[in-house]
Amino acid sequence: MVNGIERPLxxxxxxxxxxxxxxxxxxKQLVGTLLAFDIHINIVMDNAKEMANGEVKRNIGLTFLRGDTIIFISPASLTASTQAAEKKG
Amino acid sequence: MVNGIERPLxxxxxxxxxxxxxxxxxxKQLVGTLLAFDIHINIVMDNAKEMANGEVKRNIGLTFLRGDTIIFISPASLTASTQAAEKKG
Amino acid sequence: MVNGIERPLxxxxxxxxxxxxxxxxxxKQLVGTLLAFDIHINIVMDNAKEMANGEVKRNIGLTFLRGDTIIFISPASLTASTQAAEKKG
Amino acid sequence: MVNGIERPLxxxxxxxxxxxxxxxxxxKQLVGTLLAFDIHINIVMDNAKEMANGEVKRNIGLTFLRGDTIIFISPASLTASTQAAEKKG
Amino acid sequence: MVNGIERPLxxxxxxxxxxxxxxxxxxKQLVGTLLAFDIHINIVMDNAKEMANGEVKRNIGLTFLRGDTIIFISPASLTASTQAAEKKG
Amino acid sequence: MVNGIERPLxxxxxxxxxxxxxxxxxxKQLVGTLLAFDIHINIVMDNAKEMANGEVKRNIGLTFLRGDTIIFISPASLTASTQAAEKKG
Amino acid sequence: MVNGIERPLxxxxxxxxxxxxxxxxxxKQLVGTLLAFDIHINIVMDNAKEMANGEVKRNIGLTFLRGDTIIFISPASLTASTQAAEKKG
Structure with missing residues (x-):
């Protein structure tokens, strides 16, 4: 597949x-840097911040997040096509 | 089966x-392009938008969505018979 | 068993x-044509319509429905005895 | 055991x-004839009726019911001792 | 262990x-005679009664109860020490 | 580890x-004597009492408690260091 | 990876x-010293305190916490980069 995403992980x-x-x-929403994940979608984020209505509610920093609490994970402001372009670039 | 759907996946x-x-x-509802899925029905969508009452509430872009948060997934405005026709066409 | 149903599936x-x-x-309720199912009771329906109070609320068309969101699935207006009769008829 | 019930199933x-x-x-409650069950306690009922406050709310007929929606299943108006008597009788 | 309970079951x-x-x-609470159980803590009770505020709300009789609906199961008015005494007695 | 706790169990x-x-x-909270547990964190307690706001609401006695209803289990008024001291003492 | 975190655990x-x-x-939130964890993210904490709005609500001490009740676990006031520095230091 052109964007290199064949499986969700x-x-x-x-x-x-x-x-x-x-x-x-x-x-609630968390924004931060994705450091690691496993097949349960447990993840580790760095510099995590809890957001509500576009404002930072809490600085959480480095954190382990259980996968069963998550709805979705989005690389910030990217689409698959821009991501594919990045890889070639 | 005429429409080529023998198993849900x-x-x-x-x-x-x-x-x-x-x-x-x-x-809530998300619309976007389905890029990938796995047996847990975890999916990846591109250009995902969160909808409510027919209006776009949020642009999410490329996203990983956990399967256990999903009720249904529908190819937009298609029925199995039109889909079968498309395949032959 | 007279009606040919020995196991739920x-x-x-x-x-x-x-x-x-x-x-x-x-x-909520969905009505439509059952196309496929698996052991998780994930199903595919065609021409699915979302119903409330006997009225169509939304046309969904062809859809994949996760099994863990389902309470029951009923073949419309049939009993096991009429179904057995149909098979013989 | 006198009533022949050694395991729940x-x-x-x-x-x-x-x-x-x-x-x-x-x-909600359903009453009807038990036709089949599996180890997930998925069951099939015939002539199922949805009840509330002792009144029939909806005729459902033949239905597949997912086990994870069930609290209990009771053979109508029987105790283990009357059931044992029935078997001998 | 003095009371003979080494594992929960x-x-x-x-x-x-x-x-x-x-x-x-x-x-809600059910009282009745425990007839059988399995490793999922599915149980069968005889002469089950649904209780609320110390009063019988409903006679359920013989019933199969799914384990995932249960918080706790207590042998009525016994402690482990009286139970151990009973066994020796 | 100094306090002898290497794994949660x-x-x-x-x-x-x-x-x-x-x-x-x-x-709700239960206090009582822990008699047994298994890997599902199903436990048996003796002399269990249901507490609310520091008052006893109900005497439950000997009870089997399903693990999936539990948030935490604390040995009453102990820290790991006092517990280690007890073991040596 | 520079901070030594390749997998969530x-x-x-x-x-x-x-x-x-x-x-x-x-x-609710608990703060305390992490003593142990397992693959279910069951954890043991020492000197655990229940917090709400930045105030201590309850001293819990040594406690076993079931993993399925947890959203996230954060080493207090650390980021991955300061943690990496600590390791080298």
């Missing part, structure tokens, strides 16, 4: 070391 | 690269 | 290609 | 073909 | 044929 | 025969 | 013996 692998937005089931 | 396989509507358990 | 197998009513845990 | 096996009351987690 | 084994109080997650 | 093993406080997901 | 391993903040699904 490929996206998380590509996002390692990058800024991600994590939407939680409890309606 | 066949539908997701047919929908790769196409626009899908994803209904979440938290009453 | 036999009913779903008999209902393939037929109209079913699916009651969801979120109090 | 023995009760469901004895109840096949009989009227049962199924209490659901969503506070 | 030993308590349920000791309670077979005796009156138990079962506290459910939905805030 | 070591703490439960150390707490056998001692008073524990069990915080449940339904906001 | 590496962070928990690094945090052993250190102060952590644990955010629970029930909106």
């Amino acid at each position: 490929d996206l998380l692998n590509n996002a390692k070391g990058k800024e991600v937005l994590v939407q939680l089931k409890n309606d | 066949d539908l997701l396989n047919n929908a790769k690269g196409k626009e899908v509507l994803v209904q979440l358990k938290n009453d | 036999d009913l779903l197998n008999n209902a393939k290609g037929k109209e079913v009513l699916v009651q969801l845990k979120n109090d | 023995d009760l469901l096996n004895n109840a096949k073909g009989k009227e049962v009351l199924v209490q659901l987690k969503n506070d | 030993d308590l349920l084994n000791n309670a077979k044929g005796k009156e138990v109080l079962v506290q459910l997650k939905n805030d | 070591d703490l439960l093993n150390n707490a056998k025969g001692k008073e524990v406080l069990v915080q449940l997901k339904n906001d | 590496d962070l928990l391993n690094n945090a052993k013996g250190k102060e952590v903040l644990v955010q629970l699904k029930n909106d």
